[in-house]
Amino acid sequence: xxxxxxxxxxxxxxxxxxxxxxxxxxxxxxxxxxxxxxxxxxxxxxxxxxxxxxxxxxxxxxxxxxxxxxxxxxxxxxxxxxxxxxxxxxx
Numbered sequence: 739x740x741x742x743x744x745x746x747x748x749x750x751x752x753x754x755x756x757x758x759x760x761x762x763x764x765x766x767x768x769x770x771x772x773x774x775x776x777x778x779x780x781x782x783x784x785x786x787x788x789x790x791x792x793x794x795x796x797x798x799x800x801x802x803x804x805x806x807x808x809x810x811x812x813x814x815x816x817x818x819x820x821x822x823x824x825x826x827x828x829x
Contacts, residue, residue: 754778755814782806 754774761767786802 779803779807 754771757767757771757774761771782803783799785806786799789802790796790798
């Protein structure tokens with residue numbers, strides 16, 4: 739199955755980290771950033787529920803969201819560390 743990202747999905751993936759940094763400087767943006775984080779976690783949880791129903795395994799309700807979130811954190815850490823590595827700096 740091929741998934742195509744729409745403009746809205748790409749905007750959320752690019753805009754969320756920028757919004758997170760901006761919310762430190764502009765506190766009123768914390769509400770929008772919090773909403774984005776809650777939406778992300780609800781989407782991950784619903785993916786887990788869908789997987790648990792399809793596979794008939796209740797443990798997937800919590801495992802799938804945990805794997806999705808940890809995969810995204812690992813990917814972000816990889817991007818951040820590769821940026822420092824290219825410049826020759828230690829992390």
